[in-house]
Structure formats: C-alpha cells, structure tokens
Amino acid sequence: MSAATAPTPRCWIAVACAEHAQRGRDHAPVGFMQVCHGKGGPLRRLTPGDVVVYYAPSTTMGGKDRLQSFVSLGVVQPGSPYQADMGGGFVPFRRDVRYVAAEPAPIAPLLDALDFVEDRSHWGYKFRYGLFEVSAGDMALIAQAMCAEPQALGLAPVAMTAQ
Secondary structure, three states: OOOOOOOOOOOOEOOOOOHHHOOOOOOOOOOEEHHHOOOOOOHHOOOOOOOEEEEOOOOOOOOOOOEEEEEEEEEEOOOOOOOOOOOOOOEEEEEEEEEEOOOOOOOOOOOOOOOOOHHHHOOHHHHHHHHEOHHHHHHHHHHHHHHOOOOHHHOOOOOOOOO
C-alpha cells in the first residue's frame, strides 16, 4: 500500500428502530450513535473512520411494523465513547458520527448480494447482536442502495448487478 492510499475502513451494521436511529442522525451539532440499549462495550470496538449503517427492523421501539430497512449511514468521528443523560435515569454510552445524505433502503432486494447473509432463510439472525462487522463490499452495496456516495465514506464504489 502506498503512502497516498488510505486504508479501507472497518464497516458495521448497528440495529435500532428508525425513530432512534434518526434521533442520533439529526442531533446537532454532531450526530451520534447508541447500540445495545446504551452499553459502552460494543462502541469501544469502533475506531474513528469506521463506517456505520443503521438497520431498523421497525419504525418505533417494539413496533410491530416490518420496516426492515437501512435508515442512516455515517462515519465514526474521533473521540471515545461517552455517556449522555437522557433523563429518567437513562445514561447511555454514545459515539459521535458524521452522517451523510442517504435515503432509507429496504434490505429485501439486497439479501442475495450481501456476503454476510450466509443463509437466506435465517438472514435476520446476526441482527440480534445489535452491532456486527461487515465487509467493505457489503457496505458499498448498502450505501449505493441508499443513494449515498460510497467515496464520501472512504469506500470504493461497486457495480450493482442485475438480478
């Protein structure tokens, strides 16, 4: 690797309802992420420059709708996980994230193209962990499905194949 070539960032899928993911995306002056009901341990696995996309199984926490879509996409910013008081005794850990312009994208059309989907009949199993690592290729496919520029995330673009 030459000195001018940046390393490929690590890529992650985080899981939260769309409402919570959008709250982090829209926070000013900088967006944030929370995972696993505010636990700090999973956030310590991320490093600045990593790419994260939120997958939302539903619109609201505990909702019965089947949104099953990627809803926000960004880059982890410098700094360690920190706690924020959300009231009512809830003081979750967060990481700052610079979100990019992106449109929600359903997962169903991508299932056959994503490397992390090992068994299409059980594709949702990994999402139970709340945060898991995926390949840069998978993240680029997701970013393109979300109408986001993979290059803005430090990812190489990939060609979408006709199904």
